[in-house]
Amino acid sequence: MAVAIDILSWALLLSGGFFVVVGGIGVLRLPDLYTRMHAAGVTDTGGAALILIGLMLQAGFTLITVKLLLILLFLWFTSPTASYALANSALFDGVKPLLQKRGADDEDEG
Amino acid sequence: MVYAISLWIALYATWLLLSGFYTPFLMGLGAVSCAVVVFIARRMDVIDHEAVPIQLGWRILTYWPWLIVEIFKANIDVTRRVLSPSLPISPTMIKVKTAQRSDLAKVIYANSITLTPGTVSVDVHEDEITVHAISAEGAADIAEGTMNRKAAAVEGA
Numbered sequence: 001m002a003v004a005i006d007i008l009s010w011a012l013l014l015s016g017g018f019f020v021v022v023g024g025i026g027v028l029r030l031p032d033l034y035t036r037m038h039a040a041g042v043t044d045t046g047g048a049a050l051i052l053i054g055l056m057l058q059a060g061f062t063l064i065t066v067k068l069l070l071i072l073l074f075l076w077f078t079s080p081t082a083s084y085a086l087a088n089s090a091l092f093d094g095v096k097p098l099l100q101k102r103g104a105d106d107e108d109e110g
Numbered sequence: 111m112v113y114a115i116s117l118w119i120a121l122y123a124t125w126l127l128l129s130g131f132y133t134p135f136l137m138g139l140g141a142v143s144c145a146v147v148v149f150i151a152r153r154m155d156v157i158d159h160e161a162v163p164i165q166l167g168w169r170i171l172t173y174w175p176w177l178i179v180e181i182f183k184a185n186i187d188v189t190r191r192v193l194s195p196s197l198p199i200s201p202t203m204i205k206v207k208t209a210q211r212s213d214l215a216k217v218i219y220a221n222s223i224t225l226t227p228g229t230v231s232v233d234v235h236e237d238e239i240t241v242h243a244i245s246a247e248g249a250a251d252i253a254e255g256t257m258n259r260k261a262a263a264v265e266g267a
Contacts, residue, residue: 019185026192030244034230035201038188038244041227046185049178066127080224087224087232087242097242099201 009057016050023047033090034097037083044079048072113162118148120162160214169264170218176260177222184226188244191228201242202249208237209255209262219261223252 019042026039052072056065121144126132129140151157159165191198210216220231220239228248233240243249252258 019189022189022192026188029192029197030199032201034232034242035199035244037230037242038228039192041224041230042185042188042192045181045225045227046189049181063127063130070124070127076225077221080221083224083230084220084232084234087230091232091240097201097203099203100246 005057009054012050012054012057016047016052016054019043019047019050032098033095034087037087041083044075048075113157113159113164114148114152116164117151117157117162118144121147163214165266166214166264167266169266173218173260173264177225180222180257181226184228184248187248188227191244199244200246201244202246203232203240203242204249204253206239206241206252206255206258208239209258210265211262212265215261215265218264219258222257222261226257 023039023041023043026042027036030036030039049072052068056068059065059068122141125140125144126137129136131137148157151161163170208216208219210219216234216237216239220234223229223231223239223241228244229252230242231239232242241249241252243252
């Protein structure tokens with residue numbers, strides 16, 4: 001039983017780590033501020049959630065699990081607010097989003 | 111008054127879970143501390159239906175699981191787009207009319223949009239939200255309005 005929980009926990013931790021790395025790759029690959037914010041979103045929703053759930057399985061039925069759950073709750077309450085503040089101020093500062101650009105090559109930059 | 115008592119209960123429950131001390135003396139101190147916080151919040155006049163949204167009740171508890179599933183579906187979609195060599199993105203800006211009436215429900219909707227990767231709400235004005243989506247498909251999902259209706263259902267009839 002303990003082994004099963006360990007395996008499940010590690011699967012969650014590793015897939016959480018995978019999402020965090022994907023978020024990083026996305027921030028590097030995507031072309032502008034707004035699209036990069038979507039990649040950053042993968043890190044702090046999917047990545048954070050899977051890692052925290054994996055850690056909850058390690059902690060078992062203890063107060064630590066409750067605290068991890070509260071971390072996830074507060075993270076999911078605050079991070080969209082911070083993202084909104086960033087996107088909104090960028091928009092008001094005149095950062096134009098690149099629209100409808102397909103393909104990785106930057107033939108019509110600017 | 112109902113809001114003040116609910117705030118005290120929420121604060122004390124959080125205090126109990128975070129402290130882990132269960133001796134009568136410390137629990138008493140915790141109870142008094144929470145009461146002082148509620149008293150100060152009352153004097154600051156910040157205890158209302160937005161600070162302590164008990165009117166959402168169980169409806170928010172049915173909304174959250176649905177939202178979590180949406181978040182994971184969106185995570186997988188954005189991951190696929192980021193990792194595929196051709197980078198199949200089609201950034202789109204759309205405006206949606208909110209189906210919610212209260213400011214609180216609009217915040218819930220706008221934050222839900224941002225919380226699902228691939229869509230970010232960049233501007234909320236009156237009853238209109240400007241959404242930036244990483245793909246035209248994501249924008250179409252928002253325009254279709256399932257999340258809009260679910261978030262409106264949270265605030266009740």
